[in-house]
Amino acid sequence: MAQRNCTQATEFILAGLTDRQELKMPLFTAFLSIYVFTVLGNLGLILVIRTDARLSTPMYFFLSNLAFVDFCYSSVVTPKMLGNFLYQRNVVSFPACAAQLGCFLTFMVSECLLLASMAYDRYVAICDPLLYMVRMSPGLCIQLVALPYGYSFLMALFHTTLTFRLCYCRSNVVNHFYCDDMPLLRLTCSDTRSKQLWVLTCAGITFISSVLTVFVSYVFIISAILRMRSAEGRRKAFSTCGSHMLAVTIFYGTLIFMYLQPSSRHSLDTDKMASVFYTMIIPMLNPLIYSLRNKEMLGNFLYQRNVVSFPACAAQLGCFLTFMVSECLLLASMAYDRYVAICDPLLYMVRMSPGLCIQLVALPYGYSFLMALFHTTLTFRLCYCRSNVVNHFYCDDMPLLRLTCSDTRSKQLWVLTCAGITFISSVLTVFVSYVFIISAILRMRSAEGRRKAFSTCGSHMLAVTIFYGTLIFMYLQPSSRHSLDTDKMASVFYTMIIPMLNPLIYSLRNKEVKEALKKAVSRSKQACVLVKLRK
Known part of the structure; x- marks a missing residue:
């Protein structure tokens, strides 16, 4: 009965990163610079891959999709976050909040699964190089990208629907800089046990399956590399996987830091800090991580010869x-x-x-x-x-x-x-x-x-x-x-x-x-x- 008679919220107010006026403009400038770099880096990476014939390989196909996902989920969150620094009350309507949560979940889960697809791609490249282009056919590559997108869209739709069917009769101030599940659940007066169980189940399946795929792929990769007789061959093989390994470590490491922590130490301030990392810093880093390791994508930035005495x-x-x-x-x-x-x-x-x-x-x-x-x-x-x-x-x-x-x-x-x-x-x-x-x-x-x-x-x-x-x-x-x-x-x-x-x-x-x-x-x-x- 309480759920039927409650007055449903029509809008939310995002608390943002800080309420200190003197910090808002410096943070606005810093995060705007990061976002501009993220947009230019990821869209530039996509453009280079699409226009350079040398980059028409499965690895770069996956990389262009990763750059697209990074651009999207950073763009879903950052503009509204920047608004927190400019407005006294950063109001977001009920439908807009639902849309932001849905889009964010879609692209974040997509990145998690795309990293697993890329691990399989690296496994085939190292363990079966002669048949690499045959095994990683265009059809399989499309499936390995379409499956993460499809699954993440359905999962995001399911969780967003569950979250926004709850009754929000408490404060409408979301203690975050975007609409996220955990801060929203703290505002509801409905029973959230079912919702939390679904979150735990789906997140567990997604995370464990992707981590297992990455782990098993790298077990085979490392065993194949250790069987190589040439030291130069081993170095090149490890170097081929280095970018992906670093991207996986940073992304999964941030998620583990954020979600797999005891309840006694969990706080929304910690969530905010980790969220800044994976919504802004990681999308900015990925173009650097991949482009700086690929000779095909490097060029001299300003000088032909940078001389130092x-x-x-x-x-x-x-x-x-x-x-x-x-x-x-x-x-x-x-x-x-x-x-x-x-x-x-x-x-x-x-x-x-x-x-x-x-x-x-x-x-x-x-x-x-x-x-x-x-x-x-x-x-x-x-x-x-x-x-x-x-x-x-x-x-x-x-x-x-x-x-x-x-x-x-x-x-x-x-x-x-x-x-x-x-x-x-x-x-x-x-x-x-x-x-x-x-x-x-x-x-x-x-x-x-x-x-x-x-x-x-x-x-x-x-x-x-x-x-x-x-x-x-x-x-x-x-x-x-x-x-x-x-x-x-x-x-x-x-x-x-x-x-x-x-x-x-x-x-x-x-x-x-x-x-x-x-x-x-x-x-x-x-x-x-x-x-x-x-x-």
């Missing part, structure tokens, strides 16, 4: 090593800080004294500077009598070592030793800190306390995962699969993407940072007013 190259390498190692160690220092904050909150300000904080920052800077100076000196004392073309977009150790005619065994041993000590010590610090943190959180009696504690560490955990994950992908791989193309792709990620993500990761989840930004913007406005008055 010997001293400038040494300075660039030294500065890069200094700051990269500093970040690695600073993340470990921050892990210790989070450990003290969670495990000993009453004595936090005593234990984390200004002197200790300065030491925990000075040590990474000092160590990284000395290590960078040592390695840069070793690298540039070698004799470079081969080609002077560095196969990279900046001066990095490994590409430079390929140009020298000196014996590099000593240098490589030092690289392995120093990198191993730095990486293992920082990872161990983070790991041990989080073992104590998680054990302390699990001992808390209050579910709200556990949620807040997990939320406190969430930003740092995500930053650590992205940074260390990229380094592991880049450096901890067998030599048979290592290539400078892989290095370039990973380097783009940790030299450009991670520095862009870190401010978003920390600021969007931190009230103190938001408050500080508000004060800074307020002071800037006051200064501008004073300048105008003086004029």
Whole structure:
């Protein structure tokens, strides 16, 4: 009876990412830039594939469909999200909200299944190369694309219908920047158990089937590669799959982070942060991931010859090593800080004294500077009598070592030793800190306390995962699969993407940072007013 007599909502208000006025324009500018890059990157990728005869292969057919899906589901969400920054009340009608949810589910599930289709394509290419064009016939390729589109459309239609048949008699403010299932279900006064069961069932079937397809495909791929006698053949085979493996890891990893987490630590703020990642960042990254690894799709951007002098190259390498190692160690220092904050909150300000904080920052800077100076000196004392073309977009150790005619065994041993000590010590610090943190959180009696504690560490955990994950992908791989193309792709990620993500990761989840930004913007406005008055 309650469901029949309720007053149904006719519109929803999207809360957006933030309600801070001073943050809205900077975030609007940042996300608009990302969206423009996403649109140009994905549509440009489709155009290049469609117009270049060399790219008329099944792999590029799937890639063009992936680019189309990325463009679509980013476009379903981003324009309305940008509206959150411009309007006081970002109102969306009931039908428009349903349409947005349906379209978003369609394209997100399509991407999940398309990645599985692409895994099968890579399996055939590696395991049966001679019959690749026969087995991956145009008819089969169309089926492997049509099936994800058809299934995702039907599943999205089913779930959208279930969601919008519920009675919304509570608040009509959706605590998100687009219409998503979980935030909407928090507003309904209907029984949602049936709906949640269907969500769990369908999501489980979709996710498990696609992950299994990818996993089984790569089991056969890796076994086929390991049977190859030629090291160059193994390297090329691994390189062929590298782009897809990275795309799969980022996409599925984000979904796992968002949905497969204990209820005590789940919050809509976490959902928002993860949603920004897979609705904006992943669609922007995919064109980079695939295009930077394919020689057929590369060209020089601005200059025919990008020349750098010997001293400038040494300075660039030294500065890069200094700051990269500093970040690695600073993340470990921050892990210790989070450990003290969670495990000993009453004595936090005593234990984390200004002197200790300065030491925990000075040590990474000092160590990284000395290590960078040592390695840069070793690298540039070698004799470079081969080609002077560095196969990279900046001066990095490994590409430079390929140009020298000196014996590099000593240098490589030092690289392995120093990198191993730095990486293992920082990872161990983070790991041990989080073992104590998680054990302390699990001992808390209050579910709200556990949620807040997990939320406190969430930003740092995500930053650590992205940074260390990229380094592991880049450096901890067998030599048979290592290539400078892989290095370039990973380097783009940790030299450009991670520095862009870190401010978003920390600021969007931190009230103190938001408050500080508000004060800074307020002071800037006051200064501008004073300048105008003086004029």
